[in-house]
Amino acid sequence: MTKRVAFAQLTSCWGCDQSLVDLHFRLLDVLPELEIVYWPAVVDYKLKDLEALPDDSIHLGFVEGSCRTNEDLHLLKTMRKKSKLLIAWGSCSCYGGVQGLGNQWPIEELVERKFLQADSVTDPRIPESNMPGFLGIVKPNPAHVKFEMVLPGCPPTSDNTYDVVEALLTGKPFDLPERTVCDECPKEREDKHIVKFYRTHEGKIDPNKCLLDQGYLCLGFATIGLCGAQCPTVNTPCKGCFGPPPSVKDHGAKIISALGAVAEMSPEELKEAFPDPIGSFYFTDYAASYLSSITAKKRKEKEE
Amino acid sequence: MTAMADTSSSSTKAKKKRKKGFEPRIVSFCCNWCSYAGADLAGTSRMQMPPNVRIIRVNCTGRIDPSFVLDALAQGADGVLISGCHPGDCHYTSGNLKMRGRFVLLESLVEQAGFDPRRVHLQWASAAEGDVFRDGVTAMVERIKELGPNPAREED
Structure with missing residues (x-):
């Protein structure tokens, strides 16, 4: 049929x-x-x-x-x-x-x-x-x-x-995987000690090593692994466009959580490295974030 | 699935009433080894402080995911106070430094979203500093009283 x-x-x-x-x-x-x-x-x-x-x-x-x-x-x-x-x-x-x-x-x-x-x-x-x-x-x-x-x-x-x-x-089952882009990425990963973040046009990317290890903000670690790591494979940092794995409620908060653990930088340097946190951490899912729902309630209150 | 919950309506009348005699509700995350013990000391020493803070004990400030803080704010907490060991004193060597890194990013994220970052605060208070904890709580409650209720708070 x-x-x-x-x-x-x-x-x-x-x-x-x-x-x-x-x-x-x-x-x-x-x-x-x-x-x-x-x-x-x-x-x-x-x-x-x-x-x-x-x-x-x-x-x-x-x-x-x-x-x-x-x-x-x-x-x-x-x-x-x-x-x-x-x-x-x-x-x-x-x-x-x-x-x-x-x-x-x-x-x-x-x-x-x-x-x-x-x-x-x-x-x-x-x-x-x-x-x-x-x-x-x-x-x-x-x-x-x-x-x-x-x-x-x-x-x-x-x-x-x-x-x-x-x-x-x-009629086969289909569930979203809990794996991340990193699980699909072929690059070599080491212990992370990030002392400086680079924009994509700065420096020279080593094609064999993990982009995040090299100081490029690659969001593969917090992004659901469905795409086959298309971007990191061609040396472009992941922007997180597929959103988080199903168990994560707020993509940006999870990214911040991970960055805080791997960045060995002073708080001031870290803040300076990300002048546009919403744009950097919520490329396609800001509307699904806690902050967006707070903003929605706030505007509603103003109208009343 | 995601954090965006449907916004339900609430009555204007009740909101006005709340603004009048406003008592803030503050969520405080305290680490087990320093600040929770500090808060305990403040209590056993009978130090006076406003009763607006609800303490949640975590093993280390490094355990606090920024989504805990955002979730608390989205559910209507008027402020979130994070209290941990002084830098260098962490029971797990560096959990508080990780929180410090997360906190600056969280603060700038909250600010960019148009939400007052003063509602979120990070302080250090050791197990011996009951007075520091008390002062931190008192200052936080005063600050939030000035800012008024969290605009995202639903009716009780």
């Missing part, structure tokens, strides 16, 4: 679709099993087509992107209603994504900065007619509706998505 699948895109870069299409000929293995009922990125469907479907009629609903506008929220709720199994697909959906970093500022400030004060703006105005309107704060999608499954990644690799689809089709 073919499974009916839907892919919904909320606020995101649609990179997850790109990653899925990158399966190339392997797509042919799974496509005969799937009946696509909604996938605006690839097939010409409109929102009303999704709304017209009976409830619980989609076997697998993939939701990509986070809710920044009221329209996103409506689409997410519609997907929930129409799908039997809902899958948070990609870091935006699981944790709020890069756009979650915007939670540092109130939405009014963000809108002004974007539409009125940006250097490239020649006709400053805030578009209002026929617009869905913004949500005040970005939350991870699982805080809005219930999800049966999460698959983080920015984007999840083609293999990740393939594995999930295959597991769902065959």
Whole structure:
């Protein structure tokens, strides 16, 4: 029996679709099993087509992107209603994504900065007619509706998505691993004694040794190992885009915890080394952090 | 799965009432070997200090994950006081130095997020310094009273 699948895109870069299409000929293995009922990125469907479907009629609903506008929220709720199994697909959906970093500022400030004060703006105005309107704060999608499954990644690799689809089709279990990127990384690790942190363009990277040992902020130690250590393998420090392993509640706090243990620097030097801690430690999951939820409550109180 | 809990609403009336006679609730993490013993000494010596601090004993300040502190703040603690051995005196040789490194990063993280970093404080108090512990607690309570209730605190 073919499974009916839907892919919904909320606020995101649609990179997850790109990653899925990158399966190339392997797509042919799974496509005969799937009946696509909604996938605006690839097939010409409109929102009303999704709304017209009976409830619980989609076997697998993939939701990509986070809710920044009221329209996103409506689409997410519609997907929930129409799908039997809902899958948070990609870091935006699981944790709020890069756009979650915007939670540092109130939405009014963000809108002004974007539409009125940006250097490239020649006709400053805030578009209002026929617009869905913004949500005040970005939350991870699982805080809005219930999800049966999460698959983080920015984007999840083609293999990740393939594995999930295959597991769902065959009924095999699929759990997120507790391992980290370091477990998949081929580089040689030693005892860590970091005396100075370098930016990626500074110094020369030894391709055989662990990047963190050399003083580059590679976040593989606190990041879930699903990607096959793509970045460290090519000498690029991990940015933590897949988010933390499932047992970790706050990615940035865990990173700080580890850095405090391995950095042999004075407190002042350590503070100076990270002028933008939120940007450095919460690349795609600030919206899922304790601090973001504190900010949300704080703004709510101000409105009252 | 993650830390972001759904924000539930609370009544404005009760909040106003709370601001009036505000008694801060402070969570304090004390290490077993110095500050917890120091706090005990302050107690047995009958030193007077405000009763706003709830002490949680940990074996070493090095055991305190920054997520404990953030979790406490997200759950509505008005302040978090971390108290450990003086640098060089750690029972486990360097746990307090690790906490010191974590603390500066945590402080700058909290500040960047627009949350007053004075709500989080790190102090050193040895097992013999009941008075230092008392002074630390008194200063912390005064500081938090000035800052007012934690804006993230839900109703009781």
